[in-house]
Amino acid sequence: MPRIIVGAADAEQGREAAPGRSQTRPVGGGEWGLLAVLGSVFGLVALSDLVLTIVPWKFGSAEWEFGTVTQILNNFPLFAVGLTFIALTGFAKRSSALLRLSGTVFALVWLALVGMAVLWGRNLEVAEASVTDPVLKLGLSRAITRTTVQFVAYGVGFGLLGWKALAGARSLRTHQR
Numbered sequence: 001m002p003r004i005i006v007g008a009a010d011a012e013q014g015r016e017a018a019p020g021r022s023q024t025r026p027v028g029g030g031e032w033g034l035l036a037v038l039g040s041v042f043g044l045v046a047l048s049d050l051v052l053t054i055v056p057w058k059f060g061s062a063e064w065e066f067g068t069v070t071q072i073l074n075n076f077p078l079f080a081v082g083l084t085f086i087a088l089t090g091f092a093k094r095s096s097a098l099l100r101l102s103g104t105v106f107a108l109v110w111l112a113l114v115g116m117a118v119l120w121g122r123n124l125e126v127a128e129a130s131v132t133d134p135v136l137k138l139g140l141s142r143a144i145t146r147t148t149v150q151f152v153a154y155g156v157g158f159g160l161l162g163w164k165a166l167a168g169a170r171s172l173r174t175h176q177r
Contacts, residue, residue: 039085
């Protein structure tokens with residue numbers, strides 16, 4: 001395990017470390033574990049909010065499908081942060097298990113994003129046709145733009161993070177053999 005030197009200022013000034021005090025400590029200690037716990041809490045809280053967004057199911061209703069996908073993407077940041085914390089902990093602690101877990105979830109969410117994009121895009125014309133008031137049309141236009149940007153940003157981000165986490169897990173497993 002990599003180690004870092006502590007007490008470098010003492011050493012530079014010619015002083016020895018206090019008796020019983022180690023000159024080195026492991027990198028990736030407990031602080032990274034706390035980040036993983038915080039990430040898990042963020043992820044679970046956000047996931048419960050995301051699940052509650054789709055209940056009750058009303059597939060087949062263009063209004064529900066369009067609005068639900070838009071709402072899910074608006075509530076995605078906390079979930080993304082939580083999952084990223086778990087992945088960062090995996091990289092810092094060189095944990096193939098955490099990297100495999102986070103990479104798999106990133107990949108599954110990426111697939112869900114593709115499915116949601118198809119579902120949302122199928123209802124785009126219906127949503128645009130249902131609004132005639134110019135003020136509401138402007139609001140809908142902004143919502144469509146925001147959701148499109150979110151699909152692209154989350155798609156690229158989750159795809160890249162999933163790929164990097166899974167590649168990191170494979171690399172660690174190869175080096176551990």
